Amino acid sequence: RTVYLNGEFIAEQDAKVSVFDRGFLFADAVYEVSAVLNGRLLDNAAHLARLSRSCQALNLRLPCQPEDIEALQNRLIAENSLQEGAIYLQISRGNSGDRDFDFPGESVEPTFLMFTQARPLIDHPKSKTGIRMVSVEDIRWQRRDIKTVGLLAPCLAKEYAHRHDADDALLVENGLITEASSSNAWIVDAEGTLVTRPLSTHILHGITRQALLALAKQHDIRLEERPFTLEEAMNAREVFISSATTFIWPVISLNGKVIGGGVPGPVTGKLREIYVAEAMRATAG
Numbered sequence: 271r272t273v274y275l276n277g278e279f280i281a282e283q284d285a286k287v288s289v290f291d292r293g294f295l296f297a298d299a300v301y302e303v304s305a306v307l308n309g310r311l312l313d314n315a316a317h318l319a320r321l322s323r324s325c326q327a328l329n330l331r332l333p334c335q336p337e338d339i340e341a342l343q344n345r346l347i348a349e350n351s352l353q354e355g356a357i358y359l360q361i362s363r364g365n366s367g368d369r370d371f372d373f374p375g376e377s378v379e380p381t382f383l384m385f386t387q388a389r390p391l392i393d394h395p396k397s398k399t400g401i402r403m404v405s406v407e408d409i410r411w412q413r414r415d416i417k418t419v420g421l422l423a424p425c426l427a428k429e430y431a432h433r434h435d436a437d438d439a440l441l442v443e444n445g446l447i448t449e450a451s452s453s454n455a456w457i458v459d460a461e462g463t464l465v466t467r468p469l470s471t472h473i474l475h476g477i478t479r480q481a482l483l484a485l486a487k488q489h490d491i492r493l494e495e496r497p498f499t500l501e502e503a504m505n506a507r508e509v510f511i512s513s514a515t516t517f518i519w520p521v522i523s524l525n526g527k528v529i530g531g532g533v534p535g536p537v538t539g540k541l542r543e544i545y546v547a548e549a550m551r552a553t554a555g
């Protein structure tokens with residue numbers, strides 16, 4: 271792969287970052303992941319707007335204007351002939367030449383890197399079969415709305431899920447589901463209403479979540495933004511997760527309890543169909 275690092279497009283094996291980089295030492299860095307479909311970025315303006323908000327919240331300097339970032343993303347997609355998958359970008363507070371908690375001075379440049387990942391989005395097998403999930407306590411920090419690279423808690427949650435014969439984990443705080451380890455969580459409740467947790471500092475403000483809410487409104491799908499409990503999820507008609515790299519994946523079991531008869535549900539299926547159609551339209555040549 272060709273990757274991007276601080277102004278250069280280079281082979282991945284030649285891309286080197288200092289051991290004193292604050293991203294490495296303190297997870298003092300933010301990131302974004304945008305989907306690429308038909309060789310084009312999907313919903314990228316929203317991802318870059320969230321990147322700006324993450325940077326602002328941490329008093330981190332953007333390395334360049336959002337338009338310039340998008341041009342660099344498009345060049346990297348072209349360099350790697352990426353048709354379908356994702357582009358990852360990360361901005362850290364840079365290398366201040368030593369390990370020191372204090373922020374470095376203005377003269378220290380942020381470290382800006384990007385790479386592409388080829389993966390199926392439209393025809394991913396899990397979008398058809400659905401996934402098995404388990405719940406785990408949400409032990410993350412209290413600013414989950416900032417997209418930082420401090421991702422050890424979700425790594426532990428996924429590892430816990432794999433050890434318990436599941437694909438992924440739903441995170442629970444005070445009995446309420448916050449989100450999934452790397453996606454937003456949704457249910458179709460006992461009344462048939464689509465439910466997802468409202469925005470706050472407790473969850474990441476998912477770009478796919480936002481797009482799905484707009485599409486559900488357009489298509490007159492009854493929906494409610496409210497917190498829901500683990501118990502409600504376990505008894506829901508349908509459960510699914512959303513993110514830029516999964517779009518929508520159905521959940522067919524939770525803590526070993528079968529959801530919706532063990533097959534992807536109708537509302538989940540319809541929403542995915544609507545979302546995929548819109549994504550194809552938005553990225554068509």
Ligand code: PMP
Binds near residue numbers: 474512515
């Ligand atoms: N929540 C968490 C914790 C995530 O890591 C992600 C994916 N980055 C999401 C939600 C989904 O966000 P998006 O739809 O913007 O990919």
